[in-house]
Amino acid sequence: MSFDQNAFLIILTASIISISCGLLGVFMMLRKMSMTGDAISHAVLPGIVIGFFVSGSQRGLEVIIGAGLLGILATLIINWLKNKAKVQLDASIGITFTLLFAVGIILINMLAYKVDLDQECVLYGEIAYLPIDLWITKAGFSMGPRITYLAVLNLVLVSIFIFLLYKELTLTSFDENFGLVIGLPAGAINLALMSMVSYTTVSSFEAVGAILVVALLVVPPATAFLWTKKLTSLIKLTCTLGIFIAIAGYYMAYLVDSSIAGMMVAVAGVVFLGSALVKSIKPNLLFGTSTSIEPLEN
Amino acid sequence: MSDFVYFFTFQDASIAFVVIGITLLGIGSAYVGTYSFLDKKALLGDAISHAVLPGICLGFMLAGEKNPIYIVTGAFLSGALATFLTSWLKSNTRLSDDAIIASILSIFFGFGVVLLTVIQKSGNPEMAGLNQFIFGNAIAILEEDLYIYGGLAVLIIITLSAFRKEFSMLVFNADFGKSIGYPMGAIRLIFNVLMILAVVIGIQAIGVVLMAALLIAPGAAARFWTDKLGKLLLIAGAFSAVSGIMGTFVSFVIPQMPTGPWVVVFLSLFAFISFLFAPKKGVLSRFIARRYYLKKTNQDHILKAIFHGTEKGQSSFPIEEIYQSFPYKKRETKQTIDDLIKSNLLTNNQGFIDFTTKGKSEAKRIVRLHRLWELYLNEYMNIAPDHVHDSAEKLEHILTPELEALLENRLNFPKLDPHQETIPRDNDEL
Numbered sequence: 001m002s003f004d005q006n007a008f009l010i011i012l013t014a015s016i017i018s019i020s021c022g023l024l025g026v027f028m029m030l031r032k033m034s035m036t037g038d039a040i041s042h043a044v045l046p047g048i049v050i051g052f053f054v055s056g057s058q059r060g061l062e063v064i065i066g067a068g069l070l071g072i073l074a075t076l077i078i079n080w081l082k083n084k085a086k087v088q089l090d091a092s093i094g095i096t097f098t099l100l101f102a103v104g105i106i107l108i109n110m111l112a113y114k115v116d117l118d119q120e121c122v123l124y125g126e127i128a129y130l131p132i133d134l135w136i137t138k139a140g141f142s143m144g145p146r147i148t149y150l151a152v153l154n155l156v157l158v159s160i161f162i163f164l165l166y167k168e169l170t171l172t173s174f175d176e177n178f179g180l181v182i183g184l185p186a187g188a189i190n191l192a193l194m195s196m197v198s199y200t201t202v203s204s205f206e207a208v209g210a211i212l213v214v215a216l217l218v219v220p221p222a223t224a225f226l227w228t229k230k231l232t233s234l235i236k237l238t239c240t241l242g243i244f245i246a247i248a249g250y251y252m253a254y255l256v257d258s259s260i261a262g263m264m265v266a267v268a269g270v271v272f273l274g275s276a277l278v279k280s281i282k283p284n285l286l287f288g289t290s291t292s293i294e295p296l297e298n
Numbered sequence: 299m300s301d302f303v304y305f306f307t308f309q310d311a312s313i314a315f316v317v318i319g320i321t322l323l324g325i326g327s328a329y330v331g332t333y334s335f336l337d338k339k340a341l342l343g344d345a346i347s348h349a350v351l352p353g354i355c356l357g358f359m360l361a362g363e364k365n366p367i368y369i370v371t372g373a374f375l376s377g378a379l380a381t382f383l384t385s386w387l388k389s390n391t392r393l394s395d396d397a398i399i400a401s402i403l404s405i406f407f408g409f410g411v412v413l414l415t416v417i418q419k420s421g422n423p424e425m426a427g428l429n430q431f432i433f434g435n436a437i438a439i440l441e442e443d444l445y446i447y448g449g450l451a452v453l454i455i456i457t458l459s460a461f462r463k464e465f466s467m468l469v470f471n472a473d474f475g476k477s478i479g480y481p482m483g484a485i486r487l488i489f490n491v492l493m494i495l496a497v498v499i500g501i502q503a504i505g506v507v508l509m510a511a512l513l514i515a516p517g518a519a520a521r522f523w524t525d526k527l528g529k530l531l532l533i534a535g536a537f538s539a540v541s542g543i544m545g546t547f548v549s550f551v552i553p554q555m556p557t558g559p560w561v562v563v564f565l566s567l568f569a570f571i572s573f574l575f576a577p578k579k580g581v582l583s584r585f586i587a588r589r590y591y592l593k594k595t596n597q598d599h600i601l602k603a604i605f606h607g608t609e610k611g612q613s614s615f616p617i618e619e620i621y622q623s624f625p626y627k628k629r630e631t632k633q634t635i636d637d638l639i640k641s642n643l644l645t646n647n648q649g650f651i652d653f654t655t656k657g658k659s660e661a662k663r664i665v666r667l668h669r670l671w672e673l674y675l676n677e678y679m680n681i682a683p684d685h686v687h688d689s690a691e692k693l694e695h696i697l698t699p700e701l702e703a704l705l706e707n708r709l710n711f712p713k714l715d716p717h718q719e720t721i722p723r724d725n726d727e728l
Contacts, residue, residue, distance in 0.1 A: 034400035035341055042507075085573040085581050090340040091518040098511035099566035102559035105433055109555050212411070215404030222397045259415035265408025272401060273383070280390035 006131040009145055011250050014127060014264060016151040017204045018242030020158045021216035024197050026231075026238055027162075029221045030173040031190075035090070036078065038214045039097035040194060041201045043074035045104025045210055048202060053111055064202050071198020072191065074100055127207040127260050147207050154203040161196050165189065170231060208261035215265040220245065223272045226279045241271065301551050312441070313550070319439045319448055320503055320542035320561075324512065326451035327496040328538035329458045329531055331513030332520065334493060337469040340514045341396070342384065345403040347497045347509035349380030351410025354431050354501070355417060364428065366446045370498055377494035380406050407506075434505030434558030436546045447499040454492050458531075465489060466527055503542070505558035511565055512538060519569040522576035541565040595695050596634045599624075601643065601661035602668075602694075604651065605722075615651045662722040663702075668694040669715035669722075670705045676716040677709065683716035 028037045047070030051063030074096055081092035131145055162169065172179040172186045179186045201213050208216065224237035249264030256263075308314040334343055350373035357372025358364065380402050387398045417428065439447070458465060464485050467475035476482045493513075500509045516534035524530050545561030574581050603623055604615055617635070624631045635651065638644040643657030653661065671693050672686040697705075715721055 029394075029397050032394050032396050034394075035396040038344075038400050038403065081573065086579070087518055087573065088335075088338060088340070090338060091335055091514050094340050094344055094510050094514035095518060095566060095569055098508050098515070098562050102508055102511070102562035102566070105556065105559040106563065109559075209411075212404065212408055214400060215408050218397060218400040218404055222393055222401045225393060225397070226391060253412075256412075256416060257419055258412045262408050262411030262415060265404060266412050269401075269405030269409060272405065276387055276391050 007250060007254075009131055009148060010127055010260065011246050013145070013148045013151050013207060014246035014250065014260070015243045016148075016155050017207055018216045018220065018246055018264070019239045020151070020155045020200050021204065021213060022220045022238035022242045023158055023162055023235065024193070024200055025217040025221040026224075026235055027169050027173055027193060028197065028217060029225065030231075031193075034218045034222075035093050036075070036194070037197055037217045039078065039093045040071045040074050040197050041205075041210055041213045041217070042097040043100035044068075044070045044198050044201050044205070045101050046070055046107055048205065049104055049107040049111065053107075064199060067202035067205075068195055068198050070100065071201065072195055075191065075194040150203050151207070154200055158196060158200060161192070165192070169193065208264070212261045212265050215268060216242070216245075219265070219268040219272050223268070223275050226272075226275045241268070245271070302547075305547050305550055315441055315444050316436055316439050316546055317543055319444045320436050320546050320557075321539045322448045322451035322455075323496075323499050323503060324516075324538035324542035324561075325535040326454040327500050327509075327512045328516035328534040329455060330489075330493050330496040331515075332517035332531055332534045333458070333465055333469050333489065335514060335517035335521070340518075341399050341510070342381070343493060343497065343513035344510035345384060345399045345406075346377045346380055346494055347501065347506050347513070348403040348410075349406035350374075350377045350494075350497055350501060351407055351431070351506050352376050352413055354428070354506075355410055355413035358428055359413070359417060366443050370446060370450075373498040373501065374494055376406065377497055378491075381490050381494060410506075430505075430556075431501050432505050432507060433556035434501065434503050434508065434561075435549065436503040436542075436557040436561075437549055439502060443502065447502060450495050450499045454496055457488070457492060461485075461488075462527075503546075503557055504561055505556065508558045508562045511562040515562075515565045515569045519565075519572040522572040522579045537565065537568045541568060591695070593634070593637070596630065597638055597643075598664050598695055600631065600634055600638065601657065602664055604644075604653065605658075605661040605665055608653075609719075617646065617649050617651055620651060659724050662724060662726070664694050666722050667697045667702060669719060670702065670709065670712075671697065672717070673709055673712055673715045673721070674705055686716060 025034075025037065028034055044067040047066035047068070048063055051066030054066070055062040077096045078089075078092045081087040081096065082089050085092075087095070127147075168179070168184055168189050172184060172189050176186050179189075197217070201210065204213050204216070220238045220241040221234070223241055224234050228234050228237055245264050245268045248267045250260055252267060253260040253263035304310070305313060308317070331340070331343060334340055353372035353374065353376030354369050355372075356376070357368035357370075360372070361368035384398055384402050387393060387402070388395065391398075393401075414428070464475070464480060467480065468482065468485050468489060472482050472486075475485070496513065497509055500512055504512050516538040517530070519537055520530050520533035523533055541561050541564035544564045545557050545559075548560040549555045549557040572580065575583070577583055600620065603620065607615060620635065621628050621631055635644065635646070638657070639646055642654055643660055645652050645654055668690045671690040672683070675681045675686040675689060676683055712721055720726075
């Protein structure tokens with residue numbers, strides 16, 4: 001197979017996006033907040049639509065600000081429902097994200113002629129069109145695909161965030177109360193992580209769609225978690241999986257002519273279920289008195 | 299307005315069908331959702347509703363058109379597979395619940411998207427109908443669809459009502475049910491089947507992404523209004539049916555609007571109104587109750603302070619002295635004293651505070667409750683006299699006249715508390 005520049009660009013971008021998502025997803029999973037990640041990725045939709053409407057283009061900073069605000073708002077609503085209104089956590093998540101997503105869809109329909117954004121783009125993303133969507137400078141010089149730049153910027157920011165706050169994130173993920181006792185602002189760290197997740201969702205949403213971002217946030221860390229117990233190897237394995245998913249997903253999608261983002265998730269799903277099958281806790285038939293292993297808390 | 303009349307007088311038979319359909323499926327999914335909400339498994343519904351997408355697509359591919367039987371069967375099978383995988387992963391890996399649900403949800407949805415794009419590229423003209431499953435379009439419910447979806451909804455409602463005892467046992471105390479010999483495994487299986495069915499019939503009107511709301515929100519909202527399961531189901535059903543009809547009306551008036559989002563918006567509106575304004579459990583009424591309790595405690599403390607002074611033989615109480623006995627709370631204390639004067643328990647005579655007759659008997663009542671409770675703890679619970687004060691400090695605000703009478707009887711109208719202080723009564727001369 002000859003070197004195909006477009007394929008390379010798509011795989012590169014997809015790998016970068018899945019690595020950024022995976023890095024954040026590891027901490028989300030350790031905090032047992034995977035569903036909050038799901039909620040945020042649905043909830044940023046109205047922010048994206050309003051941002052599009054205000055800025056008039058997809059490139060505006062308003063889009064990222066709008067989505068970031070909505071992501072934080074969703075986290076705050078979930079916390080408010082849980083702590084102040086005493087709604088149980090799963091129901092507060094369910095109500096918050098469905099409401100915000102519904103508002104987003106309604107806005108898209110109301111502004112259908114003013115906003116270049118349709119429901120399909122929200123769902124599947126358009127990574128296949130990435131090589132056409134170029135970043136052209138004012139001088140008319142083409143700098144290459146715009147989404148790739150966004151993805152690289154996102155990865156850099158996520159890496160800096162995790163590098164700087166690695167100790168704090170780890171500590172509050174495993175033992176929030178201890179973190180609070182030694183004086184870490186656990187609430188602020190949590191909110192910062194949620195903002196990073198919202199920002200990553202927005203930045204990746206054009207490429208892979210709002211819902212499949214969830215898969216990239218959740219599935220690679222969950223798969224890696226089945227294989228290792230150490231945080232550093234968990235992170236490394238998650239990144240490796242991200243790259244593998246991007247490559248395999250692209251070629252599988254090429255084979256059956258389907259959505260690349262969808263196929264990436266399908267590949268991730270196969271790897272996840274296969275790992276679960278291999279690493280599942282098998283009943284110990286030889287030693288009759290053994291007890292079943294309790295799931296780890298963290 | 300004419301739209302409104304046209305819609306709600308059901309001149310158009312198809313509108314009547316749609317309204318009947320959405321009411322039935324709303325009630326059905328609200329019933330199932332309420333049980334799963336009580337079981338604290340609300341998000342499983344979210345996972346199932348995303349997971350039916352590949353089944354819908356496969357059903358469509360096999361039938362080659364939008365055939366409700368193929369689609370319902372396909373959706374049901376893939377929902378069942380997702381439910382099975384969720385419980386299998388839970389018992390066979392060390393992943394936490396939320397990671398499992400989020401993974402299953404996104405994997406199935408991703409697979410569904412792959413199939414959807416494959417169908418899209420195949421150029422089947424019926425494809426347009428398939429997109430409706432993602433965001434829902436109740437207006438598109440046809441008469442022949444109604445028999446299937448409506449029939450399934452009725453089946454769900456009847457099963458849940460007929461086996462209410464078994465299902466409530468499942469969600470409230472499954473171990474108890476098992477110990478008295480009920481087949482809890484089979485009951486859970488039937489419940490899961492009903493839940494998948496509810497999702498399957500809901501997606502036509504609401505869409506896969508938002509179906510979770512129809513399962514979660516009615517139960518969560520209704521929970522704020524009642525503690526009885528029967529009423530809970532009725533209220534949840536009503537919320538769901540009304541929002542369903544309102545959402546359908548909006549998408550009837552504005553043709554390009556999908557139904558699902560509007561149903562969800564109305565449903566969330568009901569939910570947030572319930573969270574905020576429901577009597578007893580709502581945020582507002584709990585806030586008011588708390589304010590009232592704090593006000594009463596403050597008043598009780600001031601009355602008590604003055605009464606203790608009277609006991610020690612002090613005859614006049616300058617207002618400044620009262621402020622000083624509650625340091626750093628001058629403004630609050632002043633407000634409380636004003637309230638007490640307003641409710642005719644204290645008088646303010648040129649800066650000197652004194653009881654009214656009513657105030658004195660109220661102060662005696664509080665001190666009496668305090669000391670009765672101390673004595674009770676000491677005599678009946680064998681707690682040392684120096685350990686009883688804190689508990690009495692809390693209960694003096696709460697004990698009711700009935701409890702007071704019981705305590706008096708039980709302790710045989712005592713004269714002294716464990717600290718040898720007099721228990722004041724209304725006919726004392728103090």
